[in-house]
Amino acid sequence: xxxxxxxxxxxxxxxxxxxxxxxxxxxxxxxxxxxxxxxxxxxxxxxxxxxxxxxxxxxxxxxxxxxxxxxxxxxxxxxxxxxxxxxxxxxxxxxxxxxxxxxxxxxxxxxxxxxxxxxxxxxxxxxxxxxxxxxxxxxxxxxxxxxxxxxxxxxxxxxxxxxxxxxxxxxxxxxxxxxxxxxxxxxxxxxxxxxxxxxxxxxxxxxxxxxxxxxxxxxxxxxxxxxxxxxxxxxxxxxxxxxxxxxxxxxxxxxxxxxxxxxxxxxxxxxxxxxxxxxxxxxxxxxxxxxxxxxxxxxxxxxxxxxxxxxxxxxxxxxxxxxxx
Numbered sequence: 001x002x003x004x005x006x007x008x009x010x011x012x013x014x015x016x017x018x019x020x021x022x023x024x025x026x027x028x029x030x031x032x033x034x035x036x037x038x039x040x041x042x043x044x045x046x047x048x049x050x051x052x053x054x055x056x057x058x059x060x061x062x063x064x065x066x067x068x069x070x071x072x073x074x075x076x077x078x079x080x081x082x083x084x085x086x087x088x089x090x091x092x093x094x095x096x097x098x099x100x101x102x103x104x105x106x107x108x109x110x111x112x113x114x115x116x117x118x119x120x121x122x123x124x125x126x127x128x129x130x131x132x133x134x135x136x137x138x139x140x141x142x143x144x145x146x147x148x149x150x151x152x153x154x155x156x157x158x159x160x161x162x163x164x165x166x167x168x169x170x171x172x173x174x175x176x177x178x179x180x181x182x183x184x185x186x187x188x189x190x191x192x193x194x195x196x197x198x199x200x201x202x203x204x205x206x207x208x209x210x211x212x213x214x215x216x217x218x219x220x221x222x223x224x225x226x227x228x229x230x231x232x233x234x235x236x237x238x239x240x241x242x243x244x245x246x247x248x249x250x251x252x253x254x255x256x257x258x259x260x261x262x263x264x265x266x267x268x269x270x271x272x273x274x275x276x277x278x279x280x281x282x283x284x285x286x287x288x289x290x291x292x293x294x295x296x297x298x299x300x301x302x303x304x305x306x307x308x309x310x311x312x313x314x315x316x317x318x319x320x321x322x323x324x325x
Contacts, residue, residue, distance in 0.1 A: 002039075002040075003075070003076055004037040004038055004039050004040070004073075005038050005039060005040040005041075005042075005074070005075060005173065005174060005206045006037075006038045006061070006072060006073065006074045006075075006174060006206070007036070007037050007038075007072070007073040008034050008035060008036040008037075008057075008061075008070070008072055009035060009070050009071055009072070009073065010033055010034070010035060010069060010070035010071075011031065011032075011033075011034040011035075011057070011060065011067055011069065011070040011071070011072070012029055012031060012032040012033065012034070012067065012068055012069030012070055013029070013030045013031045013032075013053075013056055013057075013060055013067045013068060013069075013230075014027045014028060014029050014030065014068045014069075015027065015028060015030050017278060026278075028277055028278040029230060029277065030053050030056050030230050030277060031053040031056055031057055031060075031227075031230035031231070032069065032230055032231060033232075034057060034070070034230075034231075034232060035232070036225055036232070036235065037223075038174070038206050038208060038223075039206070039222070039223075040206060041204050041205065041206055042206055042207075042222040042223060043200065043206070043207040043209060043220045043221055043222045043223075043238075044206070044207070044208050044209070044221070044222065044223045044224070044225065045209045045210075045211060045216070045217045045220065045221040045223070045224045045225070045238070046058075046208070046209070046210050046211075046224075046225045046227055047211065047212065047214075047217060047224060047225070047227070047253060048226060048227040048228055048253070049228070049253075049274065050212075051277075052227045052228055052229060052230065053227055053229070053230035053277075054178075054210040054227060055099065055178050055179075055210060056230075057227075058096070058178050058208065058210055060072075060082065061094070061174075061176055061208060062091065062094055062096045062176055063082060063083055063087050063088070063090075063091045063094075064096075065082070066082045066083075067082055072087075074086075074093075074174075075173075077089075077090060092170075093172055093173040093174060094172055094173070094174045094175075094176065095118070095166075095167035095168070095170060095172040095174075095175055095176070096167065096175075096176040096177075096178065097160075097163050097164055097167050097175070097176070097177045097178065097180055098163070098178055099178045099179040099180075099182050100182065101151075101156060101159035101160045101162070101163045102151065102156070102159065104159075104163050105151040105159060105162065105163065106151075107150060107151050107152060108150075109150070110147065110148055110149065110150055111142075111146065111147045111148070111149055111150070111151065111154065111158075111159075111162050112144075112147035114151075114162060114166060115133060115137075115147065115162055115165055115166050115169065116129045116133065116169075117166065118166060118167075118169050118170050119132065119133070119169055119170065122170065132169070133165075133169060136168060136169060137165060139198070139199070139202065140161050140162075140164060140165040140168075140195065141161060141195065142158075142161055142162065142165060146158065147162075155188075156184055156188065157184055157188035157191065157192065160180065160184065160192060161192075161195070164180070164195070164196075164199070168199065168203060171203070171205075172205055173205055173206065174205065174206050174207075174208065175205055175206070175207045175208070176207075176208045176209075176210075177196075177207065177208070177209045177210065177211075178210045179210055179211055179212070180192060180196070180209070180211070180216075181193070181211065181213045181216060189213065189215070189216075190215075193215060193216055193219050193220070196216075196219075196220060197219060197220065200220065207220070209221075214254065214257040214259055214262045215259050217238065217241065218238070218242065218259075218262070220238075221238030221241070222237065222238050223236070223237055223310065224236050224237070224238055224241045226247060226249060226250045226253070228249055228285065228286055229274070229275065229277055229280060229285050229286075230277055231285055231314075232314065233247045233249050233250070233286065233313070233314050233315070234246055234247040234249075234250050234311075234312065234313045234314065234315075235310075235311070235312045236250075236310065236311045236312075236313075237310045237311065240308075240310070240311055241254075242254065242261075242262060244307075244311070246307060246311065246313040246315065246317075246318065247286075247313050247314070247315050248268075248286070248290050248291060248292050248315070248317070249270075249290070251268055252268040252269075252270050255267045255268040256268075268291065270289040270290075271289055271291070272288050272289045274289070275288060281298075282298065282299060283296070283297050283299045283300050283301060284297040284298075284300070284301060284302050284314075284315070284316065292317060294316065296316050297316050302314045302315050302316045302319055303319060305318040305319055
């Protein structure tokens with residue numbers, strides 16, 4: 001098997017709780033034991049409920065969040081610590097589109113100034129910046145007149161297009177998109193999905209997408225990871241996600257989609273509240289809400305079960321321990 005563009009190996013990110021303004025509590029793991037592969041020029045989508053650790057993991061990839069366990073391998077280069085020399089060099093080959101385009105753009109800069117900022121930071125002269133950006137601007141569907149405006153003068157969809165164009169301006173090998181469809185209406189979402197599809201065909205790069213939107217997953221994903229309370233519960237190809245979802249949590253997520261064709265059965269309602277990452281359940285972390293949990297789920301952490309070459313699930317339903325419960 002060829003080396004991936006980036007491999008996440010046993011990655012863990014911890015945080016220290018607070019007991020007040022001046023007192024710190026115990027550390028807890030926001031994400032832990034994350035092992036994922038992103039192939040060159042492939043699209044990996046990470047799905048899960050809010051607060052499951054998706055954005056934390058994306059920020060760690062981009063070098064904007066420290067990690068405290070494991071590491072990253074980018075094209076064979078081992079990143080052992082956040083922001084070490086290797087990570088700083090690798091970050092030049094990554095770009096990120098943040099969740100909120102309103103906060104991602106400087107309100108006191110025109111859209112063109114924001115768009116040119118990454119190239120300016122790399123020492124590209126003004127004339128060269130325009131020559132380099134003009135074809136990209138046309139591809140994204142922006143105009144010179146629009147780019148003279150400020151963020152407060154354009155729509156959310158236009159701001160998101162500028163953020164995508166800015167990320168592409170340095171020709172990254174890895175594009176990280178954190179909920180790129182948040183706060184956009186249905187028509188604009190469709191346009192942005194089509195735009196991302198055209199970009200993916202034209203520019204040779206890998207994409208790591210965090211999303212709740214199953215339309216985006218269906219249109220873009222080569223591989224999908226399902227995360228819950230900072231732990232991966234299933235990895236599956238984009239083609240198999242909708243036809244062969246294995247984990248009860250994955251099926252519950254799909255059942256909440258209102259998009260026709262995503263889920264044909266009855267909606268699966270999960271019982272109970274989402275546990276706190278500071279006090280995780282014993283055994284399988286999903287067992288307190290799982291409609292198919294058994295006694296073994298309460299005490300034993302499930303081992304990964306490989307269902308096919310590109311489908312792995314962490315669930316006792318597919319484990320021999322289920323039979324002895």
